[in-house]
Amino acid sequence: MKISTKGRYGLTIMMELARSYGEGPTSLKSIAERNQLSEHYLEQLIAPLRNAGLVKSIRGAYGGYILSREPEVISAGEIIRVLEGPISPVDFTEEDDPAKRDLWMRIRDSIAQVLDSTTLNDLIHYNGQSGQDNYMFYI
Template structure:
């Protein structure tokens, strides 16, 4: 299972906004440059994020985008659903019109359980959790100058 390009790029954009140190908005161009994302593609992702109430736009010469709520209040599930809709996993190959003799399909039941686990995980993780991981990872890779 892989996250779609829309979700990966959208998460990176949301992370860039969460990492922003001040309240000033970030332009799509600035987000794209900081995250090394294609600007034209990122522009297409901002609209569903705005419609979902995850980002707000600020107009004007210094305009751009900011998080609509604190990063600790935005779950990763919200971001995924804003960009890709509800998470859909592969299901069994059984046609709905021909159930198993027992009326139970093991594969279908397992996929449903897995979907619930993934949804619960994404619901429990926030953008702030992701921000903390990014900050910690950057600190681990920062150069150390000992003399």
């Protein structure tokens, strides 16, 4: 599974909204300028996030977007699933070899666990230390 720009930029939008949580709406124009991204592309990404209930739009001259819930309760997994669809490293079916199917399922579950246990608050307060040993795995 490769996360596309939809997922990466959507996460950027949500992190920017988390940084300004409680301070009023943030415009997509300001997010686009701060991150050197296309405002038009961000407009396409905000619609599914709004439809999923992750953000609310505020109309008016000083309008923009706000998170619908606290940054501590919105997970990266929710955002990625809205924009990318189900998390799966490969398309596997019941006909696959059981050992391979089990491997793909464990990889899927591991990715989901990391995404679901990482909140927007974790991302905006990241200090470079995960508290875990950094192992290199070769597959």
